[in-house]
Each structure stands twice: as C-alpha cells, then as structure tokens.
C-alpha cells in the first residue's frame with residue numbers, strides 16, 4: 008500500500024486543504040505530524056465550508072482515523088473548542104476516529120502570551136507569527152521542560168512539570184516586564200481540561216506501526232510550507248517546526264521507509280504571510296489583482312497575504328529538500344486574464360546569476376529576480392476537469408513550470424470544489 012505525504016512547497020496557503028480532503032477519501036488514516044493550530048485549512052464539501060486549524064482534514068469524513076502526532080504542539084483548549092465547533096456542524100468526533108499522541112507537547116496560555124509579547128517588543132525583530140504560542144511551545148519541547156499530553160493524567164507529575172516550566176518562564180517574564188504565571192490558576196485550568204483531552208490520548212507510534220503493517224493507507228497532512236521550515240526556510244522568518252516531508256515519519260513515530268509518495272502542493276503564483284524575504288513579491292496592480300482574485304487573506308489571522316509571480320527557483324529547492332515525487336498545482340484560474348505572465352527563473356546577486364536562494368540574509372536581500380515572460384490566456388480555466396478544457400497557453404505555462412522545478416505535475420486543481428481536479432498520477436497507486 009502506498010502512504011502519501013502532502014507538504015506545502017511554498018510559504019503555506021497553497022490550497023492543501025482541498026487536496027488532502029480529496030486524497031483522504033481513499034486513505035484509512037489522516038495524520039498531522041508538525042505545527043499546531045497556526046495552520047488554517049478550508050475544506051469545501053458539497054458547498055459546506057469547514058475551517059480546521061488543528062484537526063486533521065480526514066475528520067470531516069466518516070470511517071477515517073484522524074491522528075495528531077507527537078510532532079504537533081497541541082493547545083488543549085483549542086482542541087476542545089475545534090471539536091465542539093465541528094460537532095455543531097454535524098461532524099462525528101470521538102476516540103473512535105480521533106487519536107492524540109501521548110507524547111505531544113502542550114501549548115499553554117503562557118506560550119501565546121510570550122509569543123505576542125515578543126512580537127510586540129521593539130527590541131526583537133518581528134517575525135509576523137500567528138501569535139498562537141507555536142514557537143515558545145517548541146522551545147520548551149527542545150528545552151526538555153514541556154508538559155506533554157500524558158502528564159495530564161497524573162496530578163503529582165503535572166505539578167512537577169509545571170514547577171520546572173515556571174522556573175524558566177517566570178525568569179523570562181520578569182525580564183520582559185510581565186507578571187509571573189499564576190501557578191494555581193494554571194494547574195486548575197489543566198485539571199479542568201484534562202478529562203476532555205485524555206480520552207483521545209494514545210501511543211500513536213504503536214497504532215501507526217500496527218496500521219502500517221496491516222496494510223492501512225496513511226495520508227500525512229503537512230501544515231505551513233517548506234519555505235517556513237525551521238532548517239530550510241527563510242530563517243528566522245519561519246515557523247518553529249520541520250515542515251518538510253522527512254518530518255512526517257518522525258512526527259508520528261514511523262520510520263522513513265513508511266513514506267511512498269511525497270505530494271508537494273504548489274500555487275500557480277506565490278504568496279506569503281508575515282515578515283521575511285520574498286524575492287518575487289509584487290507591489291503593483293498585478294500583485295493587488297492576484298490577492299483579490301485569489302482571496303489571499305489568512306484563514307487563521309485574517310491578514311492580507313503578500314503576492315508575487317511564480318518563483319521556480321524556490322519551488323525547485325523545496326521539491327529537492329522534501330523529495331517531492333509530484334506536485335499538485337493549485338489556483339491556476341487566478342491567472343486567467345493576465346496578458347503576460349512572469350516566472351522567476353533565477354536571481355541576480357551582485358551581477359552573478361544564482362539558481363538557488365542563498366542562506367545569508369544580506370545576500371538574500373540583494374537577490375533580484377530574473378524573470379521569463381510567457382503569454383497569458385483570456386479564457387477561463389476555472390472548473391477544468393481535463394487537459395482538453397485548458398487553453399493552450401495555460402498548458403504551456405504548466406509544462407514550463409514542470410521543466411523549471413524538475414518535478415512533474417501529478418494533480419491540477421482548478422477550483423475549490425473537489426471534483427474540479429485533473430489527475431495525472433494517482434499518489435496512492437501502488
């Protein structure tokens with residue numbers, strides 16, 4: 008059986024929700040392996056809109072097991088709220104179809120407070136985070152002072168963990184001029200939320216390995232995008248987890264051989280939320296038009312996304328670091344009606360042509376995009392379900408992208424509706 012990882016191959020918001028939903032129909036298990044409720048996935052099923060931040064997309068379909076792996080940072084209050092919201096929309100959620108890794112670290116209110124305090128501080132360069140405590144929670148995980156899901160089950164352990172955590176955070180908060188954490192209130196809040204989370208807690212690594220052995224199909228649902236990866240993204244303007252496909256195995260407790268196909272989700276142009284380098288960013292009417300036509304506003308924060316032309320250099324790079332087998336190209340229809348399209352095919356750095364984005368921040372800032380121009384098309388590509396439905400110029404644009412990023416198109420998505428998809432290669436095929 009083939010197991011498929013879906014990762015964003017740009018800065019997130021590539022339209023993963025629809026693709027994951029489309030694939031989840033044939034998967035037995037859908038697992039999140041990194042990130043937290045900083046993600047924003049919008050699913051449109053039969054005209055009904057579901058907005059997910061933490062729960063795997065498989066949750067809206069009956070008969071699937073949804074898994075939140077150890078690689079995720081979990082805000083228990085958000086989890087309970089998101090479950091309640093989906094239940095209100097008629098979605099069935101129970102420990103029968105949702106499991107949470109016992110060893111997943113928790114996001115606490117103090118993490119969000121620290122995240123927002125840092126973002127608001129003039130002494131620290133703003134990252135433009137979602138303010139949801141993602142970075143501080145991962146810091147505590149690596150600092151070996153996180154509270155994990157399993158700790159919620161035992162009052163004595165929980166107290167020890169809280170004391171260890173607060174020894175660090177209270178010192179940090181003093182330095183930032185913040186009040187110390189109210190220990191009693193935090194413990195009371197954790198005791199209150201524990202019985203609502205613990206029924207879902209499980210040794211996910213074991214379930215995943217047994218499921219794999221019994222031939223279950225697993226879909227690994229990535230959040231954010233590879234250019235926000237903590238190692239390979241535009242550091243420090245990144246998220247705090249490994250976003251690239253290799254993390255899928257580590258983030259649920261499987262070995263790397265469990266992954267058979269990596270599907271990179273790629274938008275037909277480029278967007279980014281938050282601060283940081285973006286060589287092909289547009290500040291003109293074309294950029295404005297991409298934003299308006301593409302509805303480029305953040306699902307989680309509502310922020311306006313920065314828009315630019317397709318950057319083939321960056322996508323070639325992320326296809327390499329994630330070992331992408333094929334891409335799903337999304338939102339091609341947003342380009343309908345442009346007379347001329349540009350694709351970034353290299354960077355000029357002080358007169359030298361580069362075919363990758365250098366790591367040093369000063370060099371990144373001096374990189375100017377080298378564009379190739381292609382004729383656009385006036386016809387609509389929205390809702391196309393076969394290549395024959397696409398204008399010739401659109402097919403040429405897609406083919407040129409494949410050449411430049413050195414990776415084939417496996418799927419072409421032409422509207423938010425799940426059936427508006429052109430399938431070239433089935434990622435789940437054995």
Ligand code: IMP
Nearest residue numbers: 019045046047135136137245246280281
């Ligand atoms: P954090 O993940 O909240 O720490 O934010 C770090 C960076 O990642 C910021 O630039 C965010 O805008 C960006 N980011 C986090 N989650 C997403 C997402 O789901 N889509 C797009 N950008 C994201």
